[in-house]
Amino acid sequence: MGVPATDLSTLSLPGWAVPTAPRRVAVAGQAIRIRREWWQRSIASRRLPGAPPSASTLTRADVWEPGEDVFALLWRTLAWGSGSHLRQNSARLNSIERDLPRAAELLTRAAAESRRDPARAYAVLRPDRHNLIPGLGPSFFTKFLYFAGGGAPGHPCLILDRVVASALREFGWGSLHRAGPWPVDSYERYCGLLARWASEHGCAPDEVEAAIFSGRVTRPASTRM
Template sequence: MTDLSTLSLPEWARGAAVVESPVLIKPEWWRDEISARHLPGTPPVEDRITRAGVRAPADDVFTLLWRTLAWGSGRYLRLNAQRLTSIAADVPRCEKLLTEAADRARSDPGAAFALFRPGVRNEIRYLGPSFFTKFLYFAGGGAPDHPCLILDRRVATVLRERCGWTSLHRKGPWPAETYERYCGLLARWGRENHCTPDEIELTLFNIFSVDQN
């Protein structure tokens, strides 16, 4: 297990411009599929969405989840039909889970993560860490001190290959302990470099795209 206390934010990530482009989505697909399953919440209505748009005050946890899934998926809708069907199978249970996870996300990343993945299976089928950590992040409403961050394969790959976290699996799924360590690492880097942890996360995400080109 990599000793994260020895890792420093690389020079190339310090003071990097945080660039975010709107994500193109298919609002008509979300409207039709959510309506067909009689699911609660309001689907996104615009054909593009930003992080700020996801974080906008939501009517309920389902509205927040639909925005999160749309933003995370873009125009590639793989597995989203299965996710919606899984939620529709037991809406009250999913609502309770989402509500509790959103509440835990404000203070305890590890516990919030463990609600979605308490063992080797996801509590909501087809909703794995790369997507439910997005929900945990957006549950913070944009607060700079919100402790939960997005962890997906792009961020994990850059942390492993360019930042020295050699024990981190590139694709996951990761256990709750790893997620808690990840959030703690980026929080420390943020304090040391006078920026917010999510700015570092977005920088890592963007670097992955640069490395692939």
């Protein structure tokens, strides 16, 4: 029997996770060093579409730039999310190379849905217990759904990864799995929860996500609540 779903209406955002820095600094300016040469070489060798990252550092604002080019957006998203650790990116690129038309169709639909409905967007890439693009799981594809918004403050899709999920469990969301993968309804509830907190604190939802992530990473465990 599964754990009963936590009532999120009772959860409050801890003081340390309330955004204080300007969005242009804490969100748009969040910079990650990447393995630029690896991305350029790996994408070119597979003859994959979409321009690879051209700089050694990417900010969130840089990732927002590709617009409607879903593959350029995906490469930047993966590079930003991976930083200096390549993790499973060779396997991800190989899976996309094996069925490029299907990947293009799924990414295009997911990007379009991300601007309207988090649940529908999430379900495009993971409708049940399986990722439709092998190797592209929620911790990475929610980044894609978020960046597909082009930096719009009201974009409804947000990044959900194990760092943020672990913090949310500390806040009282006991039914949320720390590491995922998460079902569609959990992602929908997550986006709604952060939208509520953002409204309560007069900021954008991605400011809350960024504050939770950075605070969870940098604060000692004994001071997080």
